[in-house]
Amino acid sequence: MPDIKFRVKRQDPGDNNNPEAHWEEYTVHYEGENLTVLEGLFYIQEKFDGSLSFRFCCRASVCGSCAMYINGAYRLACQTNVKHLDTDLITVAPMPHLPLVKDLVVNMDEFFAKYEYVMPWLVRHSPDPEKEIIQSPKERKKIDMPVDCILCGSCYSSCPSVWSLGASLGSKSEEYYLGPAALLKAYRFEVDSRDEGGKERIARWNNERGIYRCHTIMNCVEACPKELNPTEGIQWLKRAAVRRKLFRKAK
Amino acid sequence: MIHHDVIVVGGGLAGLRAAIEAKKAGVDVAVLSQVHPGRSHSGQAQGGINAALGNHPEGRDDNWEKHAFDTVKGGDFLVDQDCAVQMAKDAPGVIYEMDHWGCPFSRFDDGTIAQRPFGGAGFPRCCYGADKTGHYLLHTLVEQAYRLQVKMYVEQYAAGLIVHDGVCQGVVAYDMIHGGFEAFTANAVVIATGGAGRTYSNTTNSLISTGSGMFMAYYAGVPLKDMEFVQFHPTGLYTTQILMTEGARGEGGYLINDKGERFMEKYAPKFMELAPRDITARSIQIEIDEGRGIGGKGYVYLDLRHLGAEKILERLPGIRDLAIHFEGVDPIEEPIPVVPSQHYWMGGIDTDVNGATVMPGLYAAGECACVSVHGANRLGGNSLLETIVFGRRAGAEVVRYLGSLSDKRPNARTAFAAIQTMEQKVEELGARKGTENAYELRAVMTGVMKEHFFLFRDEPTMTAGLEKLLGVKARVKDINLRWTGSVFNVDMIRTMELEGMVDLALCVAMGALARQESRGAHYRTDFNTRDDVNWLKHTLAYYQPDAAGPRLDSKPVTLGHFELQERKY
Ligand SMILES: Cc1cc2nc3c(=O)[nH]c(=O)nc-3n(C[C@H](O)[C@H](O)[C@H](O)COP(=O)(O)OP(=O)(O)OC[C@H]3O[C@@H](n4cnc5c(N)ncnc54)[C@H](O)[C@@H]3O)c2cc1C
Ligand code: SF4
Ligand code: FES
Numbered sequence: 001m002p003d004i005k006f007r008v009k010r011q012d013p014g015d016n017n018n019p020e021a022h023w024e025e026y027t028v029h030y031e032g033e034n035l036t037v038l039e040g041l042f043y044i045q046e047k048f049d050g051s052l053s054f055r056f057c058c059r060a061s062v063c064g065s066c067a068m069y070i071n072g073a074y075r076l077a078c079q080t081n082v083k084h085l086d087t088d089l090i091t092v093a094p095m096p097h098l099p100l101v102k103d104l105v106v107n108m109d110e111f112f113a114k115y116e117y118v119m120p121w122l123v124r125h126s127p128d129p130e131k132e133i134i135q136s137p138k139e140r141k142k143i144d145m146p147v148d149c150i151l152c153g154s155c156y157s158s159c160p161s162v163w164s165l166g167a168s169l170g171s172k173s174e175e176y177y178l179g180p181a182a183l184l185k186a187y188r189f190e191v192d193s194r195d196e197g198g199k200e201r202i203a204r205w206n207n208e209r210g211i212y213r214c215h216t217i218m219n220c221v222e223a224c225p226k227e228l229n230p231t232e233g234i235q236w237l238k239r240a241a242v243r244r245k246l247f248r249k250a251k
Numbered sequence: 252m253i254h255h256d257v258i259v260v261g262g263g264l265a266g267l268r269a270a271i272e273a274k275k276a277g278v279d280v281a282v283l284s285q286v287h288p289g290r291s292h293s294g295q296a297q298g299g300i301n302a303a304l305g306n307h308p309e310g311r312d313d314n315w316e317k318h319a320f321d322t323v324k325g326g327d328f329l330v331d332q333d334c335a336v337q338m339a340k341d342a343p344g345v346i347y348e349m350d351h352w353g354c355p356f357s358r359f360d361d362g363t364i365a366q367r368p369f370g371g372a373g374f375p376r377c378c379y380g381a382d383k384t385g386h387y388l389l390h391t392l393v394e395q396a397y398r399l400q401v402k403m404y405v406e407q408y409a410a411g412l413i414v415h416d417g418v419c420q421g422v423v424a425y426d427m428i429h430g431g432f433e434a435f436t437a438n439a440v441v442i443a444t445g446g447a448g449r450t451y452s453n454t455t456n457s458l459i460s461t462g463s464g465m466f467m468a469y470y471a472g473v474p475l476k477d478m479e480f481v482q483f484h485p486t487g488l489y490t491t492q493i494l495m496t497e498g499a500r501g502e503g504g505y506l507i508n509d510k511g512e513r514f515m516e517k518y519a520p521k522f523m524e525l526a527p528r529d530i531t532a533r534s535i536q537i538e539i540d541e542g543r544g545i546g547g548k549g550y551v552y553l554d555l556r557h558l559g560a561e562k563i564l565e566r567l568p569g570i571r572d573l574a575i576h577f578e579g580v581d582p583i584e585e586p587i588p589v590v591p592s593q594h595y596w597m598g599g600i601d602t603d604v605n606g607a608t609v610m611p612g613l614y615a616a617g618e619c620a621c622v623s624v625h626g627a628n629r630l631g632g633n634s635l636l637e638t639i640v641f642g643r644r645a646g647a648e649v650v651r652y653l654g655s656l657s658d659k660r661p662n663a664r665t666a667f668a669a670i671q672t673m674e675q676k677v678e679e680l681g682a683r684k685g686t687e688n689a690y691e692l693r694a695v696m697t698g699v700m701k702e703h704f705f706l707f708r709d710e711p712t713m714t715a716g717l718e719k720l721l722g723v724k725a726r727v728k729d730i731n732l733r734w735t736g737s738v739f740n741v742d743m744i745r746t747m748e749l750e751g752m753v754d755l756a757l758c759v760a761m762g763a764l765a766r767q768e769s770r771g772a773h774y775r776t777d778f779n780t781r782d783d784v785n786w787l788k789h790t791l792a793y794y795q796p797d798a799a800g801p802r803l804d805s806k807p808v809t810l811g812h813f814e815l816q817e818r819k820y
Contacts, residue, residue, distance in 0.1 A: 014430070014738055034490060034579075046690040050733030050742035055286070058457045060493045060573060062386055063290040079576050101428055102739045108287070121394035122353025131304075131343075132350040134362035140355065147355045147380075147387060151289055194353065 003029050004082055006040050008052070009093040012102050024049075037070055037090060038077040041104070054104040064150035067157075067225065068104055069093040074154035074223040095157035111153050114178045118186040118204045123197025139193035146188035146233055148226055155180040155220030155230050161213045177213040178205065180220035180230035187233030190240065206241045214238075252666055255281040255402065256659075257649050258437040260409045260422055260464060262288025264385075264638035265617025265645075266443030267392040267401075269606075272646025274399045278653060281402040283409055283424055283435060285459055285744075289393045292445050292457035293638065296385025297569060298498035299367060299377035300639075301632035302342035306363040306378075313374035315339040322633060323813050325371040325527050326597075326626025327771035327781060329477065329789070331809040334604045334622045338633075341640045346378055349639070354391040356380045357566075367501045367566075369631045371527035371820070375501075377632040382496050382569040388635060404435070408744055409463065412440065412471045412613070413661070413669045419471070419612035420661035423669045425744070430737025432673045436661040439612045439649045442468060442600060443642065446618040450756045451593035452697035455487050455494040464619040466751030468600045469758075473608045474791040474804070476621040478598035478755070479762030480772050482629055483706055485531040487592030488578045489550040495570055495589055497631040499555060500524040502566050506535065507552040507586060508543040514551075522820040529628045529772045530820060532591035536706045545588065552586035591706060595634060597625045597772065598758075601791060606645025612652070616645040623789065626808075627771025677732070677743065685731025689746045692730065696723045696753055704759055709777040717760045721799050724753050757800045758792040765803055766790065783815060 006028050011021040026048055028040045038059060045052045054077070055065040061079035068077050070092050071085050082090055098106035156162055156179040186205040189195045205211055211234055220230040259270045262284030273280040282288060303313040318339035323330045350356060350364060357365035357380050369377035380387040396403065406427040413421040413434060421436035447462025448454035469475050485506070486495040500506070506524050508514045518534040519526035526534075535551050544550055555563055555570075560583045563571055567582070574580045574587050599621035606614040617638045624637055653659075703716025727750045734742045768782035769775050787808055792801035 012736065012738070015736070032490070045741060051736055051740075053739035053741055056458050057286050057290045058292065058295050059491075060295060061576065062383075062569075063286070063292075063294050063457070065286060065290050081576070105739050107428070112287070116397050119398075121398040122351075124351065128347075128351045130347075132347055132356075132364050135358055136362045137358045137360060139362075140358045143355055147390070148383070150294075150386070151287075189353070192353065192355075194350075 003027050004035065004040070005089045006044060007089060007091045008044065008103070010103050011100060013100060014102070033083065035082045036078055037068070037075070037080045037082065037092060038066055040082065040090065041077060041092070053102045061225070062150060064152035067095055067152035067154045069095055074158055074225065076152065076225045079225060095153060097157050097163045098153070108153060111156055111179070111181065114182040115151065115185060118178060118182045119197060119201045120185040120189065122189060122192065122195050123200060124194070125196045133194045135193050142191045142193070143188055145228055146184050149181065149184055149228055150226060151181060152225060153181065154223040154225055158219040158223035160217055160219065161215060176209060178209050180214070180234065183211060183214070183237060184228070184230040184233040187237055190237065202241070202244070205237055211237045211241065252434045252436055252663065254436045254661070255279050256437060256653055257281070257439045257441065258283055258421060258435050259441045259443060261291070261443035261445060261617070261619070262286070262403065263291035263293040263443060263445055263617060264389055264392060264635065265642035266441065267396050268639050268642030269441045269443060269616055269646035269649070270401045271392065271395055271399060272643050273650055274401050276647070276650040278650055281404060281435070282396070283404045283407045283422065285406065285408045287405050288396065288403060289390060291389060292460050293635070294386045294389040295457060295494070296635055297382045297494060297496035298369065298501065299379030299384045299632050300346065300388065300635035301369065301372065301376050301630070302346040302378055302636065303339065303374070303376050304343055304346065304364060304366060304378065306359055307366040307375040310366060310374040310376055313376050315342065317373055318342065318376060320813055321372050322624060322630055323626070324816070324818060325630040326628055327818055328783070328787065328815050329623065329626030329770060329808055331623050332812040333809050334624050336812055337604055338624050338636060338640050342636055345639045345643060349388060349391055352391050352395050354380065355387050367498060368525060369501050370497050370525045370531070371522070371630045372632070377498070377501065379498060382498055382567045385635060388639070409467065410673055410747065411669060412467050413666050414471050414610070415662040415665040417610065419610050421666060423673045427739050432670050434666040434670050436666050438653055438656060438659050438661065439614060441606065441645050441649060442613070442615040442619055443617045444619045446596035447752070447755050448593050448596065450697060450752050450759070451700045452694070453487070453492050453590070453701050454593040455484055455492050456593070461748050461752055462596070462619070462755045463748055463751060464615070465599055466754055468608065468613065468615065469754065469794045471610065471613070472794065473610050473613060474601045474793050475758055476598055476601040476789050476791055477623060477762070478758035478792055479766055479790060480597035480627050481593060481704070481759060482528055482595035482597060482772050483532045483591045484528055484594035485535055485591055486553050486589040487594070488574070489588035489590050491577050492590070492592040493573055493577050494594070495553055495574070495587060497528070499553060499567055499570055502562065503558055505554045505557070506531070507554050508538045509545050509547065510543060514538050514543070519820040526820040527628055527630060528594070529774070533706050533774060535591050550588040550590045553589045554586040555582045556584070556586065595629050597621065597623070597627065597629055604644065605648035606641055607648060614645045614649055616641045627773060677735070680746065681732040681735040683729070683731035685729065687726045687729040689730040689749050692723055692726055693749055693752070696720065696756055699723070700756055700759070704763055706774060708763055708773065708775045710764065713760065713764045717764060720753065720756055720760055724757065724799055727753055754794070761800050761803060762790045762792060
C-alpha cells in the first residue's frame with residue numbers, strides 16, 4: 001500500500017488574502033498497484049482540501065476535460081498512471097500560457113472561440129440524398145486522424161505561436177493565431193469527401209490568423225495526449241492554399 | 252436573471268438534439284451544461300447506434316418492425332410498445348441526418364454506413380464509427396449547435412427548478428466560472444442530464460453521471476418511473492470498470508472462464524456472447540460465484556486475440572487503448588479481465604413519447620427520462636438512438652407547447668425566491684458543524700448499491716440494504732461544506748448532490764423490494780420468474796418531503812403490437 005507525494009500548483013486569483021500562485025504538497029495513499037493522477041486529485045480534494053479545483057468528467061481519456069501539466073509534460077490526468085511516471089513526486093500544474101480560473105482550471109473561452117471561427121461543421125450545398133451520402137472506406141480513412149481530437153487544449157497551450165500571438169483573454173482576439181486544434185478541425189472538414197464548404201471556409205484559415213503563423217515547431221505533436229498530428233493537418237492546408245492560388249492563376 | 256424561451260439543461264446528445272430542433276424552428280433556446288457539451292458523457296459511448304438501415308449483407312431483410320420487436324422482447328415486455336415502434340420508425344431518418352451533418356461513421360465497401368451485430372438483435376443493425384461512436388455523434392451535434400448559433404452556457408450547474416403555480420418556469424444554476432447563483436427563466440425546460448450510474452461504486456459512467464436532473468424533477472413533484480431497473484454491463488475492466496464495448500463481442504470476441512470454456516454456451520446457446528446484457532452479466536457472475544473466475548478471482552476474460560491485430564486496430568482501436576492504459580493489457584496479445592458493472596439507468600423521469608412530463612413546461616429526454624423504450628433491460632445501441640430520437644421529439648414538442656401559450660412571462664418574484672433559497676441552502680451547509688463526512692457517506696451509499704442491489708436480489712439482502720440507505724439518509728443531514736469559495740467549487744457540487752443521489756438510491760431500493768418478480772435486469776432469486784399477472788406494470792415513485800422514501804404507485808404498460816412471450820435466446 002504505497003504513498004506518493006503530489007505537489008500541486010494552487011492559485012485563487014479571486015482570493016484577496018492570497019491571490020498569488022503557490023505550491024502545496026500532499027501525501028496520497030493508495031491501495032493496489034494503480035493510481036491515476038486524477039484519482040490522486042480526488043483523494044486530495046476529499047481528504048485534505050475541499051477547495052481544490054480541477055476539471056473532470058469521463059475518467060477514461062475521451063472527454064478532454066483533464067488536460068494538465070504533469071511532471072513537465074502535457075497529459076490527461078485520468079490517463080496518467082503514477083506508476084508510469086517512475087518517480088515518487090508528482091507535480092501537477094494547470095496548462096501554462098492560458099488565463100487561469102483557479103488552481104488547475106484554465107479559461108477555455110478563447111480556445112473555443114477560435115474553434116468556432118474556422119466553421120467546424122460540415123457545409124453542404126447539394127440537396128441531401130434520401131439516405132446517407134456515399135463515402136468510400138478510402139475517403140473515410142482521410143479523416144481518421146483529425147476526428148479523434150477531444151479538444152483538450154494541450155496542443156494549443158504548448159504552441160509558441162499561440163503564446164506570442166494571443167492566448168490571453170480580453171485582448172483583441174480577432175487578430176490572433178487560431179492555434180493547432182482549430183486548424184486541425186478545419187483540416188478535418190476540408191478532407192471530408194462529403195464537405196462542400198471549401199470556398200467559404202478557406203477564408204477562415206488562409207489568412208493572417210491562420211496557417212502562416214505555424215512555423216512547424218511541432219510542440220503540438222509532442223503535447224497531444226491522443227497522439228494526433230495537428231502539424232500534418234496544417235501542412236496539408238498550406239499545400240491546399242498554394243494549389244488553389246496556382247489553379248486560380250492558371251485560369 | 253437571464254431569460255430564454257426554452258432552457259435545455261444538459262449538453263449531451265439528447266440535450267443538443269432537442270436544442271437544435273427548437274432552434275431550427277426559430278425559437279430562442281439556450282443550453283446550460285455542467286461541462287462543455289463536447290465533454291458530455293455521451294462522448295464515452297463506444298459500440299454504436301441502432302437503426303434498421305439494411306446496409307449489412309446479412310441485414311437486408313431488417314426493418315423497423317423487427318427492430319421494435321427486438322426492443323420489446325429485450326426489455327422483457329415492460330416496454331411501452333407504441334414508443335418502441337415510434338423509435339424504430341424514426342431511427343433511419345435521424346441516422347441519415349447525422350450523416351448529412353458530418354458524423355464520421357465507419358463505411359462498408361459500397362460507401363454506406365457500416366453496421367455490426369449487437370446483443371439481443373436479430374440482425375446486424377448497429378451503426379458505428381470504429382469504437383468511438385458516441386464521441387463522433389456528440390462532436391457532430393456540438394458542431395451543428397455552433398453552426399446554428401445555439402446559445403450555450405458552459406460550466407453552469409443546475410441546482411433546482413423554478414416552479415410557479417405548478418408550471419415549470421426555469422432553473423437556478425451555479426456559475427462555476429464566475430461564481431454565484433443565477434436564475435435562468437424560461438417558458439419551457441428540457442431536462443437532459445443523463446444517467447445516475449455514480450450511485451453505484453462499480454460503474455462505467457462518467458464522474459458527473461449523478462442523476463441531478465432526475466432528483467431536481469423528483470423534488471418538484473414529478474414521478475420517477477421504473478427506477479428498480481438498472482443495467483449491469485457484462486464487460487467493465489476489472490480494476491476501473493471502464494467499459495469494453497459490446498461491439499468487442501459483436502466483432503467476434505469470446506467470454507472465457509478459468510477452465511478456458513466459452514461458458515455462454517450453457518446460458519444462451521443460440522445467441523452465445525451476444526445474448527442481452529442482463530443475461531450475459533448474470534452468467535458471468537454465476538461463473539465467478541461458482542469459482543470459475545480466472546484463477547478463482549472475481550473476473551473472467553474477454554478474449555479478442557483470435558480476431559487478429561488488423562481487425563482490432565481497425566474496428567476496436569479505442570478499446571485497445573483503454574485496455575492498455577487502464578488495465579495494462581494489450582488485447583492483441585492477452586485476454587482482458589472483465590467484470591459486470593453498473594452501466595445504464597433504464598428508469599427516470601416519467602415522460603410520454605414526446606418528452607412531456609406531468610408538469611406543464613417541463614420536458615425530459617435521454618438517459619434521465621423513462622419513455623419507456625427500454626423496459627426492464629435496454630438493448631445495446633438503443634440508448635444513443637433514444638437520445639437523438641427523443642431529444643428531437645422533445646424539441647419539436649416544446650415548440651408546439653410555446654405556440655399554445657398565451658401568457659409567456661415567467662414570474663420574476665418566484666425566480667428571485669428560487670435564487671435566495673439556493674443561496675440560503677449553501678450558506679446553511681457552510682455554517683453547519685458537520686459531524687459527518689460527505690465523501691465517506693458517498694462511499695457507503697455507492698457500496699450499499701453494489702452489494703445489495705446488484706445482479707441478484709432477494710428480500711433479506713435488499714431489506715438490509717434499505718436499512719443502510721436509510722441510515723445514510725439520516726446522516727446526510729449532518730454533512731457540511733468545507734469550502735464556501737465562489738469559483739469552481741467542486742466541493743459544493745459534490746456535497747450538494749449527495750442527498751439527491753441518496754434519494755434516487757432509495758427509489759431503486761424500494762422499487763426493487765416491492766417488485767416481487769424477475770424481469771430483465773431486475774432478477775430476484777426469491778421470485779425468479781416473470782409475473783405478468785401482477786407485475787406487467789410500471790413503477791412510479793413520488794417524492795414525499797415528510798418521509799424517508801418515495802410513495803410508490805404504478806401505471807399500465809402499453810401493449811398492442813406484439814404478443815407477450817417467454818424470453819429465450
Ligand atoms: C461507457 C459507455 C458506453 C456506452 N456505449 C453506448 C453505445 O455504444 N450505444 C448506446 O446506444 N449507448 C451507449 N451508452 C449509453 C449512452 O452513452 C448514454 O445513455 C447516453 O449517451 C446518454 O446521453 P444523454 O444525452 O442522455 O446524457 P449525457 O451524455 O450524460 O449528458 C448529460 C449532460 O447533462 C449535463 N448535466 C448533468 N447534470 C447537470 C446539471 N445539474 N446542470 C447542468 N448540466 C448538467 C452534462 O454536462 C451533460 O452535458 C454507453 C454508456 C457508457 C457509460
Ligand atoms: S489535437 Fe490533440 S492536443 Fe490538440 S486539442 Fe485535439 S486532442 Fe488535444
Ligand atoms: S476526465 Fe475525460 S479526458 Fe480525463
